[in-house]
Amino acid sequence: MARHRILIVEDSPTMRQLLVFALKRLKDVDIVEAQDGMDGLRKVSSDHFDLALIDINMPVMDGLKLISLIRGEDSLRAMPIIVITTEGAKEDRERAIALGANEYLTKPIQANKVLRIAQSLLKAE
């Protein structure tokens, strides 16, 4: 079975480490971390990923800009995206979904929910 590659684009090291902990429980996955939107764009452009988790509020380039750039690229259009946001930021979440994000997670994140959503998107791929 081929290994799945997951990209986490999140500026908070705490959140990144927490997401890595949760996603490591999936079988056969390689996890790559990016600390802001620009770093994420560089990584997603130079490598193949089966799933990306993208935070909305980030320095340098925010999550919404990154999602629009990813969806504008033919080769990346099918890559599933999970957007990370706060429950209160409903507008951002709706914009992210309109731009092409597949699912969303709200903070504080629950490891079980991360796993469930990631699993379903990787299976559907």
Next chain:
Amino acid sequence: MSEKRDGLFSRAEEVLSLFRRGAEFTQDLLKENERLRMQVAGFEAQNMAASDDVEWERLRHDLVSRIHNLEGEKQDILDRLDQVEGENRHFAERYLEIEEENNNLASLYVASYQLHSTLDLSEVIKIVVEIVINLIGAEVFAIYVLDERTEVLTPVASEGREIGDFPPCQMGHGIVGAAVATGETQCGDAATPEDLSRPLVCVPLRVQERPIGAIAIHKLLQQKTGFTPLDHELFTLLGGHAATALFAARLYSQSERKLNTIQGFIDLLTK
């Protein structure tokens, strides 16, 4: 002449093989006949037994007791099935509990790891803010640091409101001051989120008995309806580890400053 003899031999062979097949067929028929005869004898014996009342009664009794035994076994199996289903439910519940504990431990590990990952004071404060937002789920809160000389608690970081909105407070006064003075987590009133002198909960930060500061949470994120057992674990962890991290970072920056001053003097004297 020779051709005639060969034809004769071949016909004789054919007749012989016909006889052999006939003999085999007769053997099969005899065997089948013997089998059927035995079967008829068996049926006749059963028939004889059935016609005998005593024998019939014995047979019936045997069958009834066999049915009773089978019913008993069936009940045992059903009871065992119920027991296994119960165990299964228990294991499923236990699995969920362990998974939750595992997630909680992961959160606590991440919080602890991040707090001790740097000696830079501003980085430590940033990490405490991240933990309170991302792991506890607070929307409005402030981090206070104690000035040991004046015994005043001053906010050094905040979220949800400007830092200037949070009033400094004297140790021992108000919810924040009382939490730091007593070393016990204090709970305020959830109905007054706008009053920034009365937090929903205040976690004192202490290194052993030495007060360092406090985290005052005024409002939780929309989806958080209350504090979970993990939040209380995180409060305990922050109370000790965030305090140690802040204390260590402060000492480190002071020692760095002193080292630079001493180095400056040495350079001045030696040059």
